[in-house]
Amino acid sequence: MLFDIQPDSPVPIYEQIVARILFAVASGALEPGTRVPSVRELAGHLVVNPNTVARAYQDLERQGVLVSRRGLGMEVSADAPRTCRTQRQDIVRGRIREALREAVSSALAPEEIRRLVDEELERVNGRGGRHREK
Amino acid sequence: MLFDIQPDSPVPIYEQIVARILFAVASGALEPGTRVPSVRELAGHLVVNPNTVARAYQDLERQGVLVSRRGLGMEVSADAPRTCRTQRQDIVRGRIREALREAVSSALAPEEIRRLVDEELERVNGRGGRHREK
Amino acid sequence: MLFDIQPDSPVPIYEQIVARILFAVASGALEPGTRVPSVRELAGHLVVNPNTVARAYQDLERQGVLVSRRGLGMEVSADAPRTCRTQRQDIVRGRIREALREAVSSALAPEEIRRLVDEELERVNGRGGRHREK
Amino acid sequence: MLFDIQPDSPVPIYEQIVARILFAVASGALEPGTRVPSVRELAGHLVVNPNTVARAYQDLERQGVLVSRRGLGMEVSADAPRTCRTQRQDIVRGRIREALREAVSSALAPEEIRRLVDEELERVNGRGGRHREK
DNA sequence: GTGGTCTAGACCACG
DNA sequence: GTGGTCTAGACCACC
Numbered sequence: 001m002l003f004d005i006q007p008d009s010p011v012p013i014y015e016q017i018v019a020r021i022l023f024a025v026a027s028g029a030l031e032p033g034t035r036v037p038s039v040r041e042l043a044g045h046l047v048v049n050p051n052t053v054a055r056a057y058q059d060l061e062r063q064g065v066l067v068s069r070r071g072l073g074m075e076v077s078a079d080a081p082r083t084c085r086t087q088r089q090d091i092v093r094g095r096i097r098e099a100l101r102e103a104v105s106s107a108l109a110p111e112e113i114r115r116l117v118d119e120e121l122e123r124v125n126g127r128g129g130r131h132r133e134k
Numbered sequence: 135m136l137f138d139i140q141p142d143s144p145v146p147i148y149e150q151i152v153a154r155i156l157f158a159v160a161s162g163a164l165e166p167g168t169r170v171p172s173v174r175e176l177a178g179h180l181v182v183n184p185n186t187v188a189r190a191y192q193d194l195e196r197q198g199v200l201v202s203r204r205g206l207g208m209e210v211s212a213d214a215p216r217t218c219r220t221q222r223q224d225i226v227r228g229r230i231r232e233a234l235r236e237a238v239s240s241a242l243a244p245e246e247i248r249r250l251v252d253e254e255l256e257r258v259n260g261r262g263g264r265h266r267e268k
Numbered sequence: 269m270l271f272d273i274q275p276d277s278p279v280p281i282y283e284q285i286v287a288r289i290l291f292a293v294a295s296g297a298l299e300p301g302t303r304v305p306s307v308r309e310l311a312g313h314l315v316v317n318p319n320t321v322a323r324a325y326q327d328l329e330r331q332g333v334l335v336s337r338r339g340l341g342m343e344v345s346a347d348a349p350r351t352c353r354t355q356r357q358d359i360v361r362g363r364i365r366e367a368l369r370e371a372v373s374s375a376l377a378p379e380e381i382r383r384l385v386d387e388e389l390e391r392v393n394g395r396g397g398r399h400r401e402k
Numbered sequence: 403m404l405f406d407i408q409p410d411s412p413v414p415i416y417e418q419i420v421a422r423i424l425f426a427v428a429s430g431a432l433e434p435g436t437r438v439p440s441v442r443e444l445a446g447h448l449v450v451n452p453n454t455v456a457r458a459y460q461d462l463e464r465q466g467v468l469v470s471r472r473g474l475g476m477e478v479s480a481d482a483p484r485t486c487r488t489q490r491q492d493i494v495r496g497r498i499r500e501a502l503r504e505a506v507s508s509a510l511a512p513e514e515i516r517r518l519v520d521e522e523l524e525r526v527n528g529r530g531g532r533h534r535e536k
Numbered sequence: 537g538t539g540g541t542c543t544a545g546a547c548c549a550c551g
Numbered sequence: 552g553t554g555g556t557c558t559a560g561a562c563c564a565c566c
Contacts, residue, residue, distance in 0.1 A: 019236075019240075023239065023240040023241055024241075026240065026241070027240070027241035029241070088240050088242065089242070089250070091236075091240070092233075092236060092237045092240055092242060092247070092250060093250050093253075093254065095232070095233040095236055095237070096233045096234075096237065096250055096251055096254045097254045097257070097258070098229070098233070099226075099229040099230045099232070099233040100230075100254050100255060100258045101258055102153070102225075102226060102229055103226045103229070103230065103258075104258050105153075105154075105157065106153075106157040106160065106161075106222050106225070106226055107157055107158075107160070107161035107163075108222065108223070108226060112223075113226070113255075114255065116223070116226060116227050116230055117230055117251060117255065119227075120227065120230050120231045120234050121234060121247075121248065121251065123231070124231070124234045124235055124237075124238050125234075125238065125244050125247070
Protein backbone atom coordinates (compact mmCIF):
# COMPACT_ATOMS: atom_id res chain seq x y z
CA MET A 1 0.00 0.00 0.00
CA LEU A 2 2.85 2.39 -0.64
CA PHE A 3 2.72 4.76 -3.54
CA ASP A 4 3.59 8.33 -4.30
CA ILE A 5 1.95 11.23 -5.99
CA GLN A 6 2.99 13.99 -8.37
CA PRO A 7 2.56 17.31 -6.61
CA ASP A 8 2.98 19.30 -9.81
CA SER A 9 0.42 17.43 -11.86
CA PRO A 10 -2.63 19.38 -12.97
CA VAL A 11 -4.79 16.67 -11.41
CA PRO A 12 -5.42 17.43 -7.75
CA ILE A 13 -3.50 15.47 -5.16
CA TYR A 14 -6.60 14.17 -3.46
CA GLU A 15 -7.87 12.84 -6.78
CA GLN A 16 -4.57 11.11 -7.36
CA ILE A 17 -4.95 9.42 -4.00
CA VAL A 18 -8.52 8.41 -4.77
CA ALA A 19 -7.49 6.93 -8.09
CA ARG A 20 -4.53 5.05 -6.61
CA ILE A 21 -6.63 3.37 -3.97
CA LEU A 22 -9.48 2.72 -6.34
CA PHE A 23 -7.11 1.07 -8.78
CA ALA A 24 -5.46 -0.91 -5.99
CA VAL A 25 -8.81 -2.29 -4.93
CA ALA A 26 -9.83 -3.02 -8.51
CA SER A 27 -6.64 -4.95 -9.15
CA GLY A 28 -7.02 -7.01 -6.00
CA ALA A 29 -3.95 -5.51 -4.35
CA LEU A 30 -6.22 -4.17 -1.61
CA GLU A 31 -8.78 -6.67 -0.39
CA PRO A 32 -12.02 -6.08 1.51
CA GLY A 33 -11.45 -5.79 5.23
CA THR A 34 -7.91 -4.51 4.76
CA ARG A 35 -7.18 -1.38 6.71
CA VAL A 36 -5.78 1.53 4.75
CA PRO A 37 -3.00 3.65 6.28
CA SER A 38 -4.23 6.23 8.75
CA VAL A 39 -4.75 9.75 7.48
CA ARG A 40 -1.74 11.04 9.36
CA GLU A 41 0.43 8.12 8.33
CA LEU A 42 -0.29 8.42 4.64
CA ALA A 43 0.01 12.19 4.81
CA GLY A 44 3.45 11.78 6.34
CA HIS A 45 4.47 9.28 3.70
CA LEU A 46 3.30 11.43 0.80
CA VAL A 47 4.50 14.64 2.43
CA VAL A 48 1.15 16.32 2.02
CA ASN A 49 -1.25 17.90 4.43
CA PRO A 50 -3.40 15.45 6.41
CA ASN A 51 -6.49 17.33 5.29
CA THR A 52 -5.70 16.41 1.71
CA VAL A 53 -5.59 12.72 2.54
CA ALA A 54 -8.70 13.06 4.68
CA ARG A 55 -10.55 14.54 1.74
CA ALA A 56 -9.54 11.66 -0.49
CA TYR A 57 -10.68 9.15 2.14
CA GLN A 58 -13.99 10.93 2.54
CA ASP A 59 -14.54 10.78 -1.19
CA LEU A 60 -13.82 7.06 -1.14
CA GLU A 61 -16.14 6.59 1.79
CA ARG A 62 -18.93 8.42 -0.01
CA GLN A 63 -18.33 6.13 -2.99
CA GLY A 64 -18.66 3.15 -0.68
CA VAL A 65 -15.10 1.99 -1.27
CA LEU A 66 -13.94 2.59 2.29
CA VAL A 67 -15.85 2.28 5.53
CA SER A 68 -14.87 4.05 8.69
CA ARG A 69 -14.44 1.97 11.86
CA ARG A 70 -14.80 4.48 14.60
CA GLY A 71 -11.61 5.10 16.44
CA LEU A 72 -9.89 2.38 14.47
CA GLY A 73 -9.39 3.86 11.04
CA MET A 74 -10.81 2.99 7.66
CA GLU A 75 -10.93 -0.26 5.77
CA VAL A 76 -11.88 -1.54 2.34
CA SER A 77 -15.60 -2.28 2.18
CA ALA A 78 -17.04 -5.67 1.32
CA ASP A 79 -18.32 -4.83 -2.13
CA ALA A 80 -15.58 -2.37 -3.01
CA PRO A 81 -13.93 -4.65 -5.59
CA ARG A 82 -17.04 -4.83 -7.73
CA THR A 83 -17.56 -1.08 -7.57
CA CYS A 84 -13.94 -0.32 -8.26
CA ARG A 85 -13.56 -2.67 -11.18
CA THR A 86 -16.41 -1.11 -13.07
CA GLN A 87 -15.32 2.38 -12.08
CA ARG A 88 -11.79 1.69 -13.20
CA GLN A 89 -12.93 0.57 -16.61
CA ASP A 90 -15.26 3.55 -16.92
CA ILE A 91 -12.49 5.96 -16.03
CA VAL A 92 -9.93 4.45 -18.37
CA ARG A 93 -12.39 4.10 -21.22
CA GLY A 94 -13.55 7.68 -20.69
CA ARG A 95 -10.04 9.06 -20.94
CA ILE A 96 -9.31 7.04 -24.05
CA ARG A 97 -12.54 8.14 -25.63
CA GLU A 98 -11.79 11.79 -24.91
CA ALA A 99 -8.32 11.51 -26.39
CA LEU A 100 -9.63 9.88 -29.53
CA ARG A 101 -12.47 12.34 -29.89
CA GLU A 102 -9.99 15.16 -29.84
CA ALA A 103 -7.87 13.32 -32.37
CA VAL A 104 -10.81 13.09 -34.72
CA SER A 105 -11.77 16.72 -34.21
CA SER A 106 -8.25 17.66 -35.18
CA ALA A 107 -8.97 16.43 -38.69
CA LEU A 108 -6.00 14.12 -38.63
CA ALA A 109 -6.38 11.29 -41.11
CA PRO A 110 -7.80 8.12 -39.54
CA GLU A 111 -4.71 6.14 -40.54
CA GLU A 112 -2.57 8.76 -38.87
CA ILE A 113 -4.57 8.47 -35.65
CA ARG A 114 -4.28 4.71 -35.74
CA ARG A 115 -0.55 5.04 -36.20
CA LEU A 116 -0.17 7.38 -33.24
CA VAL A 117 -2.26 5.10 -31.04
CA ASP A 118 -0.23 2.07 -32.00
CA GLU A 119 3.05 3.84 -31.38
CA GLU A 120 1.96 4.94 -27.96
CA LEU A 121 0.49 1.57 -27.11
CA GLU A 122 3.77 -0.15 -27.82
CA ARG A 123 5.69 2.56 -26.07
CA VAL A 124 3.71 2.26 -22.88
CA ASN A 125 3.30 -1.44 -23.09
CA GLY A 126 6.73 -2.74 -23.98
CA ARG A 127 6.61 -5.69 -26.35
CA GLY A 128 2.79 -5.86 -26.07
CA GLY A 129 2.31 -5.97 -29.82
CA ARG A 130 -1.08 -6.87 -31.13
CA HIS A 131 -0.49 -10.41 -32.31
CA ARG A 132 2.27 -11.34 -29.99
CA GLU A 133 0.56 -11.49 -26.63
CA LYS A 134 2.91 -13.61 -24.57
CA MET B 135 -14.86 29.18 -39.40
CA LEU B 136 -18.03 28.09 -37.67
CA PHE B 137 -17.77 25.82 -34.69
CA ASP B 138 -19.22 25.56 -31.25
CA ILE B 139 -17.86 24.90 -27.80
CA GLN B 140 -19.00 22.81 -24.86
CA PRO B 141 -19.41 25.05 -21.83
CA ASP B 142 -19.79 22.10 -19.47
CA SER B 143 -16.63 20.29 -20.57
CA PRO B 144 -13.81 20.06 -18.05
CA VAL B 145 -11.49 21.58 -20.62
CA PRO B 146 -11.48 25.38 -20.41
CA ILE B 147 -13.42 27.26 -23.04
CA TYR B 148 -10.45 29.31 -24.16
CA GLU B 149 -8.48 26.12 -24.72
CA GLN B 150 -11.30 24.73 -26.78
CA ILE B 151 -11.16 27.82 -28.95
CA VAL B 152 -7.39 27.65 -29.27
CA ALA B 153 -7.53 24.01 -30.28
CA ARG B 154 -10.30 24.55 -32.82
CA ILE B 155 -8.44 27.31 -34.58
CA LEU B 156 -5.17 25.50 -34.40
CA PHE B 157 -6.73 22.40 -35.91
CA ALA B 158 -8.44 24.44 -38.58
CA VAL B 159 -5.12 25.90 -39.63
CA ALA B 160 -3.39 22.54 -39.52
CA SER B 161 -6.02 20.98 -41.73
CA GLY B 162 -5.86 23.78 -44.26
CA ALA B 163 -9.37 25.04 -43.56
CA LEU B 164 -7.86 28.32 -42.43
CA GLU B 165 -5.14 29.62 -44.74
CA PRO B 166 -2.39 32.16 -44.05
CA GLY B 167 -3.59 35.71 -44.47
CA THR B 168 -7.18 34.84 -43.67
CA ARG B 169 -8.70 37.19 -41.15
CA VAL B 170 -10.26 35.58 -38.09
CA PRO B 171 -13.51 37.00 -36.66
CA SER B 172 -13.15 39.87 -34.23
CA VAL B 173 -13.16 39.08 -30.54
CA ARG B 174 -16.64 40.53 -30.13
CA GLU B 175 -17.98 38.78 -33.16
CA LEU B 176 -16.75 35.35 -32.18
CA ALA B 177 -17.79 35.89 -28.57
CA GLY B 178 -21.27 36.74 -29.73
CA HIS B 179 -21.39 33.73 -31.99
CA LEU B 180 -20.20 31.32 -29.30
CA VAL B 181 -22.18 33.04 -26.55
CA VAL B 182 -19.16 33.34 -24.30
CA ASN B 183 -17.44 36.15 -22.49
CA PRO B 184 -15.34 38.31 -24.86
CA ASN B 185 -12.48 38.04 -22.36
CA THR B 186 -12.45 34.33 -23.03
CA VAL B 187 -12.04 34.78 -26.76
CA ALA B 188 -9.45 37.46 -26.19
CA ARG B 189 -7.42 35.10 -24.08
CA ALA B 190 -7.58 32.43 -26.74
CA TYR B 191 -6.40 34.90 -29.38
CA GLN B 192 -3.60 36.04 -27.06
CA ASP B 193 -2.44 32.47 -26.72
CA LEU B 194 -2.53 31.96 -30.45
CA GLU B 195 -0.65 35.19 -31.02
CA ARG B 196 2.01 34.16 -28.53
CA GLN B 197 2.35 30.89 -30.41
CA GLY B 198 2.78 32.78 -33.67
CA VAL B 199 -0.35 31.34 -35.23
CA LEU B 200 -2.14 34.66 -35.42
CA VAL B 201 -0.66 38.07 -36.09
CA SER B 202 -2.45 41.29 -35.39
CA ARG B 203 -2.82 43.73 -38.28
CA ARG B 204 -3.18 47.01 -36.49
CA GLY B 205 -6.65 48.37 -36.84
CA LEU B 206 -7.73 45.43 -38.91
CA GLY B 207 -7.94 42.58 -36.46
CA MET B 208 -5.96 39.38 -36.54
CA GLU B 209 -5.08 37.03 -39.33
CA VAL B 210 -3.44 33.69 -39.78
CA SER B 211 0.32 34.06 -39.97
CA ALA B 212 2.43 32.95 -42.87
CA ASP B 213 4.11 30.03 -41.23
CA ALA B 214 1.14 29.04 -39.10
CA PRO B 215 0.36 25.87 -41.08
CA ARG B 216 3.77 24.38 -40.40
CA THR B 217 3.61 25.25 -36.70
CA CYS B 218 0.08 24.02 -36.33
CA ARG B 219 0.62 20.71 -38.07
CA THR B 220 3.40 19.70 -35.74
CA GLN B 221 1.56 21.13 -32.74
CA ARG B 222 -1.54 19.26 -33.67
CA GLN B 223 0.27 15.97 -33.74
CA ASP B 224 2.03 16.74 -30.47
CA ILE B 225 -1.23 17.59 -28.76
CA VAL B 226 -3.06 14.56 -29.99
CA ARG B 227 -0.17 12.25 -29.24
CA GLY B 228 0.19 13.76 -25.78
CA ARG B 229 -3.44 13.16 -24.91
CA ILE B 230 -3.28 9.61 -26.15
CA ARG B 231 -0.11 8.98 -24.21
CA GLU B 232 -1.65 10.33 -21.02
CA ALA B 233 -4.73 8.19 -21.39
CA LEU B 234 -2.69 5.07 -21.97
CA ARG B 235 -0.36 5.85 -19.12
CA GLU B 236 -3.32 6.04 -16.80
CA ALA B 237 -4.65 2.80 -18.20
CA VAL B 238 -1.39 1.09 -17.39
CA SER B 239 -1.20 2.57 -13.92
CA SER B 240 -4.66 1.18 -13.25
CA ALA B 241 -3.23 -2.31 -13.51
CA LEU B 242 -5.65 -3.27 -16.23
CA ALA B 243 -4.36 -6.21 -18.22
CA PRO B 244 -2.59 -5.14 -21.44
CA GLU B 245 -5.05 -7.15 -23.54
CA GLU B 246 -7.89 -5.38 -21.78
CA ILE B 247 -6.39 -2.00 -22.56
CA ARG B 248 -5.92 -3.00 -26.18
CA ARG B 249 -9.53 -4.09 -26.29
CA LEU B 250 -10.79 -0.78 -24.87
CA VAL B 251 -8.69 1.19 -27.31
CA ASP B 252 -9.95 -0.80 -30.26
CA GLU B 253 -13.55 -0.46 -29.18
CA GLU B 254 -13.22 3.28 -28.85
CA LEU B 255 -11.31 3.62 -32.09
CA GLU B 256 -14.07 1.89 -34.00
CA ARG B 257 -16.72 3.77 -32.10
CA VAL B 258 -15.28 7.15 -32.90
CA ASN B 259 -14.36 6.38 -36.45
CA GLY B 260 -15.85 3.31 -38.06
CA ARG B 261 -13.88 3.41 -41.31
CA GLY B 262 -10.57 3.59 -39.50
CA GLY B 263 -11.14 0.29 -37.76
CA ARG B 264 -8.53 -2.34 -38.26
CA HIS B 265 -10.96 -5.17 -38.74
CA ARG B 266 -13.49 -3.37 -40.83
CA GLU B 267 -11.73 -1.62 -43.65
CA LYS B 268 -14.66 -0.37 -45.65
CA MET C 269 -32.16 33.04 0.28
CA LEU C 270 -31.16 34.35 3.65
CA PHE C 271 -30.97 32.06 6.62
CA ASP C 272 -28.72 31.49 9.56
CA ILE C 273 -27.09 28.54 11.22
CA GLN C 274 -26.49 27.38 14.76
CA PRO C 275 -22.74 27.26 15.33
CA ASP C 276 -23.09 25.33 18.57
CA SER C 277 -25.31 22.57 17.24
CA PRO C 278 -23.86 19.08 17.20
CA VAL C 279 -24.71 18.90 13.52
CA PRO C 280 -21.85 20.28 11.43
CA ILE C 281 -22.27 23.72 9.94
CA TYR C 282 -21.73 22.54 6.40
CA GLU C 283 -24.48 19.97 6.85
CA GLN C 284 -26.80 22.64 8.13
CA ILE C 285 -26.12 24.65 5.01
CA VAL C 286 -26.71 21.62 2.80
CA ALA C 287 -30.01 20.89 4.52
CA ARG C 288 -31.17 24.49 4.33
CA ILE C 289 -30.59 24.72 0.63
CA LEU C 290 -31.95 21.28 -0.03
CA PHE C 291 -35.11 22.14 1.85
CA ALA C 292 -35.38 25.50 0.10
CA VAL C 293 -35.23 23.78 -3.27
CA ALA C 294 -37.71 21.12 -2.19
CA SER C 295 -40.18 23.72 -1.04
CA GLY C 296 -39.91 25.70 -4.25
CA ALA C 297 -38.33 28.71 -2.58
CA LEU C 298 -35.27 28.13 -4.76
CA GLU C 299 -36.07 27.40 -8.38
CA PRO C 300 -33.92 25.78 -11.07
CA GLY C 301 -31.62 28.27 -12.74
CA THR C 302 -31.51 30.51 -9.69
CA ARG C 303 -28.02 31.47 -8.65
CA VAL C 304 -27.13 30.78 -5.04
CA PRO C 305 -25.07 33.35 -3.12
CA SER C 306 -21.36 33.18 -3.84
CA VAL C 307 -19.22 31.23 -1.42
CA ARG C 308 -17.67 34.37 -0.01
CA GLU C 309 -20.97 36.19 0.21
CA LEU C 310 -22.75 33.46 2.12
CA ALA C 311 -19.72 32.92 4.32
CA GLY C 312 -19.79 36.59 5.21
CA HIS C 313 -23.48 36.49 5.94
CA LEU C 314 -23.26 33.41 8.15
CA VAL C 315 -19.99 34.55 9.72
CA VAL C 316 -18.27 31.28 8.94
CA ASN C 317 -15.17 30.37 7.03
CA PRO C 318 -15.57 30.37 3.23
CA ASN C 319 -14.17 26.86 3.15
CA THR C 320 -17.13 25.66 5.16
CA VAL C 321 -19.59 27.08 2.65
CA ALA C 322 -17.51 25.74 -0.22
CA ARG C 323 -17.69 22.27 1.26
CA ALA C 324 -21.47 22.49 1.53
CA TYR C 325 -21.72 23.65 -2.07
CA GLN C 326 -19.48 20.84 -3.23
CA ASP C 327 -21.67 18.32 -1.47
CA LEU C 328 -24.71 19.79 -3.17
CA GLU C 329 -22.95 19.72 -6.50
CA ARG C 330 -22.05 16.07 -6.05
CA GLN C 331 -25.69 15.39 -5.26
CA GLY C 332 -26.68 17.13 -8.47
CA VAL C 333 -28.57 19.90 -6.69
CA LEU C 334 -26.23 22.67 -7.75
CA VAL C 335 -24.25 23.07 -10.95
CA SER C 336 -21.18 25.21 -11.23
CA ARG C 337 -21.06 27.82 -13.98
CA ARG C 338 -17.39 28.48 -14.39
CA GLY C 339 -16.39 31.89 -13.26
CA LEU C 340 -20.01 32.80 -12.65
CA GLY C 341 -20.97 30.93 -9.51
CA MET C 342 -23.36 28.09 -8.85
CA GLU C 343 -27.02 27.69 -9.65
CA VAL C 344 -29.84 25.30 -8.91
CA SER C 345 -29.86 22.45 -11.41
CA ALA C 346 -32.78 21.60 -13.65
CA ASP C 347 -33.88 18.45 -11.91
CA ALA C 348 -32.95 19.54 -8.41
CA PRO C 349 -36.55 19.92 -7.22
CA ARG C 350 -37.36 16.29 -7.86
CA THR C 351 -34.19 15.08 -6.16
CA CYS C 352 -34.66 17.39 -3.21
CA ARG C 353 -38.28 16.58 -2.62
CA THR C 354 -37.62 12.87 -2.31
CA GLN C 355 -34.48 13.50 -0.29
CA ARG C 356 -36.31 15.79 2.04
CA GLN C 357 -38.96 13.21 2.72
CA ASP C 358 -36.35 10.50 3.21
CA ILE C 359 -34.43 12.62 5.68
CA VAL C 360 -37.45 13.64 7.70
CA ARG C 361 -38.92 10.17 7.71
CA GLY C 362 -35.58 8.70 8.71
CA ARG C 363 -35.27 11.00 11.71
CA ILE C 364 -38.81 10.25 12.80
CA ARG C 365 -38.25 6.55 12.43
CA GLU C 366 -35.09 6.69 14.50
CA ALA C 367 -36.80 8.60 17.28
CA LEU C 368 -39.69 6.18 17.39
CA ARG C 369 -37.43 3.16 17.28
CA GLU C 370 -35.62 4.47 20.30
CA ALA C 371 -38.93 5.11 22.01
CA VAL C 372 -39.93 1.52 21.47
CA SER C 373 -36.60 0.19 22.66
CA SER C 374 -37.09 2.16 25.86
CA ALA C 375 -39.98 -0.13 26.73
CA LEU C 376 -42.31 2.78 27.13
CA ALA C 377 -45.93 1.74 26.75
CA PRO C 378 -47.26 2.29 23.24
CA GLU C 379 -49.97 4.62 24.52
CA GLU C 380 -47.35 6.62 26.30
CA ILE C 381 -45.31 6.97 23.11
CA ARG C 382 -48.38 8.03 21.22
CA ARG C 383 -49.10 10.62 23.90
CA LEU C 384 -45.57 12.05 23.71
CA VAL C 385 -45.72 12.22 19.94
CA ASP C 386 -49.06 14.00 19.97
CA GLU C 387 -47.90 16.49 22.57
CA GLU C 388 -44.83 17.34 20.56
CA LEU C 389 -46.72 17.49 17.32
CA GLU C 390 -49.11 20.08 18.68
CA ARG C 391 -46.29 21.91 20.34
CA VAL C 392 -44.28 22.26 17.17
CA ASN C 393 -47.26 22.72 14.96
CA GLY C 394 -49.40 25.27 16.77
CA ARG C 395 -53.08 24.58 16.42
CA GLY C 396 -52.34 21.88 13.86
CA GLY C 397 -54.49 19.34 15.65
CA ARG C 398 -55.33 16.15 13.85
CA HIS C 399 -58.88 16.87 12.78
CA ARG C 400 -58.73 20.58 12.71
CA GLU C 401 -56.54 21.38 9.75
CA LYS C 402 -57.45 24.94 9.01
CA MET D 403 -29.28 -8.11 30.82
CA LEU D 404 -28.56 -9.31 27.34
CA PHE D 405 -28.64 -6.86 24.51
CA ASP D 406 -26.56 -5.94 21.54
CA ILE D 407 -25.34 -2.73 20.04
CA GLN D 408 -25.04 -1.44 16.48
CA PRO D 409 -21.42 -0.56 15.78
CA ASP D 410 -22.33 1.20 12.54
CA SER D 411 -24.98 3.46 14.00
CA PRO D 412 -24.23 7.16 14.09
CA VAL D 413 -24.94 7.15 17.82
CA PRO D 414 -21.81 6.37 19.85
CA ILE D 415 -21.49 2.88 21.25
CA TYR D 416 -21.07 4.07 24.82
CA GLU D 417 -24.28 6.05 24.52
CA GLN D 418 -26.07 3.00 23.23
CA ILE D 419 -24.90 1.09 26.29
CA VAL D 420 -25.94 3.88 28.63
CA ALA D 421 -29.37 4.09 27.07
CA ARG D 422 -29.91 0.34 27.18
CA ILE D 423 -29.12 0.09 30.85
CA LEU D 424 -31.06 3.20 31.67
CA PHE D 425 -34.08 1.85 29.83
CA ALA D 426 -33.74 -1.54 31.51
CA VAL D 427 -33.81 0.11 34.91
CA ALA D 428 -36.72 2.34 33.97
CA SER D 429 -38.78 -0.61 32.79
CA GLY D 430 -38.07 -2.62 35.92
CA ALA D 431 -36.03 -5.26 34.11
CA LEU D 432 -33.03 -4.24 36.22
CA GLU D 433 -33.88 -3.76 39.89
CA PRO D 434 -31.98 -1.83 42.58
CA GLY D 435 -29.23 -3.88 44.12
CA THR D 436 -28.75 -5.98 41.03
CA ARG D 437 -25.12 -6.30 39.99
CA VAL D 438 -24.32 -5.36 36.42
CA PRO D 439 -21.77 -7.38 34.45
CA SER D 440 -18.14 -6.41 34.91
CA VAL D 441 -16.60 -4.12 32.35
CA ARG D 442 -14.58 -6.95 30.85
CA GLU D 443 -17.49 -9.33 30.81
CA LEU D 444 -19.84 -6.95 29.05
CA ALA D 445 -17.11 -5.82 26.69
CA GLY D 446 -16.49 -9.44 25.77
CA HIS D 447 -20.18 -10.06 25.26
CA LEU D 448 -20.70 -7.00 23.07
CA VAL D 449 -17.37 -7.40 21.28
CA VAL D 450 -16.38 -3.83 21.93
CA ASN D 451 -13.43 -2.12 23.52
CA PRO D 452 -13.48 -2.36 27.34
CA ASN D 453 -12.75 1.36 27.48
CA THR D 454 -16.07 1.93 25.78
CA VAL D 455 -17.98 -0.04 28.43
CA ALA D 456 -16.01 1.66 31.16
CA ARG D 457 -17.01 5.03 29.83
CA ALA D 458 -20.66 4.03 29.76
CA TYR D 459 -20.46 2.83 33.37
CA GLN D 460 -18.74 6.06 34.37
CA ASP D 461 -21.56 8.05 32.83
CA LEU D 462 -24.14 5.95 34.63
CA GLU D 463 -22.29 6.31 37.91
CA ARG D 464 -22.13 10.06 37.50
CA GLN D 465 -25.87 10.05 36.91
CA GLY D 466 -26.37 8.04 40.10
CA VAL D 467 -27.83 5.04 38.28
CA LEU D 468 -24.99 2.73 39.22
CA VAL D 469 -22.98 2.67 42.41
CA SER D 470 -19.68 0.90 42.74
CA ARG D 471 -19.36 -1.65 45.56
CA ARG D 472 -15.66 -1.68 46.10
CA GLY D 473 -14.16 -4.91 45.05
CA LEU D 474 -17.49 -6.25 43.93
CA GLY D 475 -18.24 -4.28 40.81
CA MET D 476 -21.22 -2.03 40.23
CA GLU D 477 -24.86 -2.39 41.03
CA VAL D 478 -28.09 -0.57 40.39
CA SER D 479 -28.60 2.18 42.96
CA ALA D 480 -31.58 2.44 45.27
CA ASP D 481 -33.21 5.41 43.64
CA ALA D 482 -32.19 4.55 40.11
CA PRO D 483 -35.70 3.58 38.98
CA ARG D 484 -37.11 7.00 39.76
CA THR D 485 -34.22 8.78 38.05
CA CYS D 486 -34.33 6.54 35.04
CA ARG D 487 -38.06 6.75 34.47
CA THR D 488 -38.00 10.52 34.20
CA GLN D 489 -34.77 10.44 32.21
CA ARG D 490 -36.21 7.92 29.86
CA GLN D 491 -39.17 10.10 29.10
CA ASP D 492 -36.99 13.17 28.68
CA ILE D 493 -34.70 11.39 26.26
CA VAL D 494 -37.47 9.95 24.17
CA ARG D 495 -39.41 13.21 24.14
CA GLY D 496 -36.27 15.11 23.23
CA ARG D 497 -35.54 12.92 20.22
CA ILE D 498 -39.11 13.18 19.03
CA ARG D 499 -39.08 16.92 19.44
CA GLU D 500 -35.86 17.21 17.46
CA ALA D 501 -37.20 15.09 14.63
CA LEU D 502 -40.38 17.11 14.42
CA ARG D 503 -38.54 20.38 14.59
CA GLU D 504 -36.49 19.36 11.61
CA ALA D 505 -39.62 18.27 9.80
CA VAL D 506 -41.13 21.71 10.32
CA SER D 507 -37.97 23.48 9.24
CA SER D 508 -38.05 21.48 6.02
CA ALA D 509 -41.24 23.29 5.05
CA LEU D 510 -43.12 20.06 4.64
CA ALA D 511 -46.86 20.61 4.91
CA PRO D 512 -48.20 19.91 8.42
CA GLU D 513 -50.55 17.27 7.06
CA GLU D 514 -47.62 15.62 5.36
CA ILE D 515 -45.65 15.54 8.60
CA ARG D 516 -48.63 14.10 10.42
CA ARG D 517 -48.89 11.43 7.74
CA LEU D 518 -45.22 10.48 8.00
CA VAL D 519 -45.46 10.27 11.76
CA ASP D 520 -48.53 8.06 11.61
CA GLU D 521 -46.96 5.78 9.04
CA GLU D 522 -43.87 5.32 11.14
CA LEU D 523 -45.83 4.90 14.33
CA GLU D 524 -47.81 2.07 12.84
CA ARG D 525 -44.74 0.62 11.25
CA VAL D 526 -42.80 0.45 14.45
CA ASN D 527 -45.67 -0.63 16.62
CA GLY D 528 -48.77 -1.92 14.90
CA ARG D 529 -51.00 -2.21 18.00
CA GLY D 530 -50.36 1.38 18.98
CA GLY D 531 -51.85 2.73 15.79
CA ARG D 532 -54.72 5.13 16.24
CA HIS D 533 -56.82 3.78 13.42
CA ARG D 534 -56.22 0.14 13.98
CA GLU D 535 -56.80 -0.66 17.60
CA LYS D 536 -56.51 -4.41 17.56
C1' DG E 537 -4.34 6.25 18.69
C1' DT E 538 -8.31 7.21 15.02
C1' DG E 539 -11.28 10.28 11.80
C1' DG E 540 -14.24 14.77 11.56
C1' DT E 541 -14.82 19.63 11.59
C1' DC E 542 -13.47 24.28 11.46
C1' DT E 543 -10.51 28.41 10.85
C1' DA E 544 -7.15 31.29 8.54
C1' DG E 545 -4.86 32.44 4.78
C1' DA E 546 -2.68 31.44 0.45
C1' DC E 547 -2.48 30.59 -4.69
C1' DC E 548 -4.55 29.29 -9.05
C1' DA E 549 -7.64 28.99 -13.22
C1' DC E 550 -11.58 30.85 -15.31
C1' DG E 551 -14.71 34.56 -17.14
C1' DG F 552 -15.47 38.73 -9.60
C1' DT F 553 -16.17 33.26 -9.30
C1' DG F 554 -15.03 28.38 -7.44
C1' DG F 555 -11.05 24.84 -6.51
C1' DT F 556 -7.12 23.28 -4.07
C1' DC F 557 -3.76 23.17 -0.57
C1' DT F 558 -1.43 24.19 3.83
C1' DA F 559 -1.11 24.89 8.78
C1' DG F 560 -2.83 24.29 12.96
C1' DA F 561 -6.53 23.79 16.18
C1' DC F 562 -10.27 21.23 18.80
C1' DC F 563 -13.47 17.46 19.29
C1' DA F 564 -15.56 12.71 19.87
C1' DC F 565 -14.61 8.05 19.87
C1' DC F 566 -12.08 3.70 20.92
